[in-house]
Amino acid sequence: MTVRKKQHNKEEDAKKASEQNKAVTSDNRCRDEVQSIRTGEFAHPADAADHIENLSIEKQVCMMEHLSTEDAAETLAEMEDRAQTDIIENLDVDVAVRILSEMSPDDATDVLDELDEEHRDVLLERLEADDAEEIRSLLAFDPDTAGGIMNTEIIILNQDLTADQAIMHIRREMEDKEIPYYAYIVDAAERLVGVLSLRNLLLCRPGTVLHEKLSDQSLISVVFDEDKENVAHILSRYNFMALPVVDYEGRLLGVVTYDDVIDIIHEEATEDMLGMVGAGQDETVDTPWLESVKVRLPWLFINMLNSSISAYVVFLFEGSIAQMAILAVLMPIVANQAGNTGQQALAVMIRQLAVERFDRLKSWKAVLREAKVGALTGLIVSMLVMLGVFLFTQNLLLAQVMASALALDMLLGALAGASIPLILKELGRDPAQASSIFLTTLTDGFGFLIFLGLATLFLL
Numbered sequence: 001m002t003v004r005k006k007q008h009n010k011e012e013d014a015k016k017a018s019e020q021n022k023a024v025t026s027d028n029r030c031r032d033e034v035q036s037i038r039t040g041e042f043a044h045p046a047d048a049a050d051h052i053e054n055l056s057i058e059k060q061v062c063m064m065e066h067l068s069t070e071d072a073a074e075t076l077a078e079m080e081d082r083a084q085t086d087i088i089e090n091l092d093v094d095v096a097v098r099i100l101s102e103m104s105p106d107d108a109t110d111v112l113d114e115l116d117e118e119h120r121d122v123l124l125e126r127l128e129a130d131d132a133e134e135i136r137s138l139l140a141f142d143p144d145t146a147g148g149i150m151n152t153e154i155i156i157l158n159q160d161l162t163a164d165q166a167i168m169h170i171r172r173e174m175e176d177k178e179i180p181y182y183a184y185i186v187d188a189a190e191r192l193v194g195v196l197s198l199r200n201l202l203l204c205r206p207g208t209v210l211h212e213k214l215s216d217q218s219l220i221s222v223v224f225d226e227d228k229e230n231v232a233h234i235l236s237r238y239n240f241m242a243l244p245v246v247d248y249e250g251r252l253l254g255v256v257t258y259d260d261v262i263d264i265i266h267e268e269a270t271e272d273m274l275g276m277v278g279a280g281q282d283e284t285v286d287t288p289w290l291e292s293v294k295v296r297l298p299w300l301f302i303n304m305l306n307s308s309i310s311a312y313v314v315f316l317f318e319g320s321i322a323q324m325a326i327l328a329v330l331m332p333i334v335a336n337q338a339g340n341t342g343q344q345a346l347a348v349m350i351r352q353l354a355v356e357r358f359d360r361l362k363s364w365k366a367v368l369r370e371a372k373v374g375a376l377t378g379l380i381v382s383m384l385v386m387l388g389v390f391l392f393t394q395n396l397l398l399a400q401v402m403a404s405a406l407a408l409d410m411l412l413g414a415l416a417g418a419s420i421p422l423i424l425k426e427l428g429r430d431p432a433q434a435s436s437i438f439l440t441t442l443t444d445g446f447g448f449l450i451f452l453g454l455a456t457l458f459l460l
Contacts (some may be wrong), residue, residue, distance in 0.1 A: 005374065006178065018025050030066055031063035034350070035159070036247075039377055039418040045071070045074035046074045048078075049076075049083075050071050051082065052083075053083045060086070061090045061091055061168070061447065063163060064076065064087055064091060067100050069102045070102055072102070073097045075089075075105065077104075077107040078446075080284065081286070085114045085272070089115065093122060093123065096434075097123055098147075098409065101127060102110070103140060104139060105131070105134045105135055105152050105317060106151045106152070106166040106260075108135055109135050110143075112135060113143055115423060116276055124136065124200075139277075141224060143225065144187060144246045146224055146225070146255065146256055148224045149228050149231070149256035150245045150253065150420060154252075154254060155169075155173055155182070156252065157184070157185050157186070157210060158187075158210075159167060159185050159186065159193055159210050159211040160186055160210070161209070162207055162208060162210070163201060163204035163205070163207070163210065164206055166183065166201060170201075181198065181242050181257075182195050182196065182198065182241070182242055183201055184252055184255070185214060189251070191246075191249065192219065193211070193219070196213060215373045220238060220243070221245065222243060222246070223245070223247070224246070225247060227244075228256075228264050232265055232268075236261060236265075242255040242256065242257045271432070273432075302437060303437045303440075304439070306437060306441035309441060313448045314331075314452070316452075317453075319330060320456045320460055321452070327451070327452065331448060331452070333402075334402070334406050334409050334447045334448070334451045337381060337385075337409070337445045338410050338413035338415060338439055340413075341417070341437065342412075342417035342437065342442075344371070344417065345370040345413070345415075345416075345418040346419075346435055346439055348366075349363075349367075349421045349431075349434050350421050350435070351424070353431050362399070363422050363425075364422065366418060367418040367422065370415065370418035371411065371414055371415050373414060373419070374411045374413060374414020375407075377404065377410060377414075378414075380403075382404070385403055386399040386403035390401075398455075398459060405450045405454055406452035409447040409450055410429075412446055413442075413443045416439050416442045416443065417439055
């Protein structure tokens, strides 16, 4: 029995030693990865974030633990949402708290917003009281609004200060502020009364009172519940570096910066691209595959039903196709050309809705414009196709039927591509959501109906 125990203890010791050696080896490799970031290969936080995201979760956690707190915070802020969540969930709580404390409040809020409530509360309890309170206040805002994306690290000056006093105040505050583009001027009730660029402030004559510089200023701001897409449009329109966010009484709450707008535009463009074909609008290659199946399958079922309509149209003309087999050869040309025309109009319209505030009259005028484009391109393409079909078949009437069907279906495609996003918008839906699926149904179904109907009427 004693021999067996000794043997068992030796096996346990050997196993522990092996595990320790593996841990040391892994730790050394992690240190090498960290060194590659420090020496400049991935020195920029965005490059470091891309590099770390491609590693296993164990290495990701190890690297974040070995990076300096400042580097870890900057790198984590540049990562995709899912990667941020995975890392914070697997980090030691104390390490996670140190990193979150170093991040700007809006970035830390974005990270914590993706965590489950229990884990988020644990981290908030460990943060310093001021930081936790600020983050909790930001978490209260809808993440898709100005309040949900604003930054609170801003320079606020009272309107009764002189320019010299303001500059001295900024010198004291600058180190703790992330965005020193503008100084925001408020009254005694903390209502926003003006904005001064730091350049203009430095050029003020000594003794100038701040409110004297605001007399001819047209103040532009947004309310905290303004949709973030509209905020992006306003910031882009006026070419501001930052846009102030206020409450309904005009009190300054924070600002939305241009880098947030870039992220919003990128995010919206990605959502539109994915939504057009029925994929998940926040889906990435890192999304669990079963989750992707769950999101895509309903739209694939809808597409199957829509395709059945086109198949039924073809079935109705089975006799015509049997009598004239060339019709089956030419059918895909009609559908594909009209589908492509519709996709072009669809892309232009979705882009218009994405970059500008919705204007009903202007949008429906854009539909008319796309109809003109579809009519002219359809006429030109149909003439070329008529010539080709005639040379191939020596049948002028068939060529004319083909050209007529193609021109009509391309016009229909342009009208449908431009109209579908607007109809979805009017119904309160995302204009891009599965719009490509609905478009294909119309161009295929009606394209086959027009072509086979005309062929049956004039050729058989």
